[in-house]
Amino acid sequence: MNDYPSLQSLTINKISVLVTGSSGFLGQHIIKLLQEQDDSVSSIVCFDKRPYRNNLGHKMDKPMKYITGDIRDEKVVTTAMEGVDCIIHCAAETSIDLKADEKTLYSVNVEGTENLLNCAVESNIRYFVYVSTADVICGPDPIYYGAENTCMVPKKPVLGPYASSKYEAELRVVKGNGLSLRNGIGRLSTVILRPTLLYGEEDPFFVSQIIKLAKTSPNNCLPRVDNVFTRAQVTYVGNAAWACLKAKDRLRLDPGIGGEEFIITDDTPVQDPFDFVKPYLDQVNCRVSDRPLPYWILIIFLELVLFLVILVRPLYAIDLPEKYNPRRVRYLCTTFFFNRNKSTLRLSYAPFYTPDDSKKRSLQYYSKL
Secondary structure (H helix, E strand, O other), rough: OOOOOOOOHHOOOHHHHHHHHOHHHHHHHHHHHHHOOOOOOOEEEEOOOOOOOOOOOOOOOEEEEEEOOOOOOHHHHHHHHOOOOOEEEOOOOOOOOOOOOOOHHHHHHHHHHHHHHHHHOOHHHHHEEEEOOOOHHHHOOOOOEEEEOOOOOOOOOOOHHHHHHHHHHHHHHHOOOOOOOOOOOOOOEEEEEEEEEEEEEOOOHHHHHHHHHHHHOHHEEEEEOOOOOOOOOOEHHHHHHHHHHHHHHHEEEEEEEEOOOOEEOOOOEEHHHHHHHHHHHOOOOOOOOOOOHHHHHHHHHHHHHHHHHHHHOOOOOOOOOOHOOOOHHHHOOEEEEEEHHHHHHHHHOOOOOOOHHHHHHHHHHHOOO
């Protein structure tokens, strides 16, 4: 017989949850679900560099505490952790630009995560959910039905320093699992989530950037790129947020999952990425070109342009526009899709939002861009 709490006891013994990156894309949806769908939570601490605003219009019934600060600041982090039982850590530096600052990526994503783990131990916090990304295992080769035990971390991830920094942070989270808390009573239990590329309300990256690119293209037409058979697996942000709640609950029920990673997907159809974005482009009077550009010719051209820019940069101050970023093209035009069986079996995770509901909510958001 084990000493783990029962599912029913979770709602009786309520906890306080700290969400880092609470003002961001994913963080907003986590706060929404904690407020509206989680009876096991008594109060919420919102932690971000930006003040929290309820952009999603969710209920505000549970007490909320707002802390503005940097996850690398030990003093403000310790203050934020007062009275907290669980941390959901989704704050991150997410730049994949050609000019991405590798030092900042490492400082925020790795050292910031390490600071949170150290402060959690000192503050006697038992549960730590780290939101990483499936991008840590996306390299130059396609992935078909990838699982946690079949996908190796590539030496050269498609998204470069960003993906590398997230993986380095994962290693810190694994190392932190099982650390004795300062009070000598409990141990820290950590878990790692790897959601695929996200879309939905408050998205500043994926579909929003594609809409921006289409609007700056001739005739509002996004060039389609053909790489023979390209399929992308994207996840609605609300379902990724739901996975965070399920991971939190599972850690309380079974600390035996500590230190493990879980791929998170939903039931959004796996399809050509240009077909996926088409309905959202239609909403803003943009379209995808009928005639595709050959992938390899485009990549060779972009790499050549990038090489020339780097070559002349010491002589002339010149920057390459992000639409010429070969990293983005490689990522979008390489097939990556995954198997979420482990999350289903070990976390009891199933998507909270259906594909139709996810699309409806997303269309309403992107149509206003």
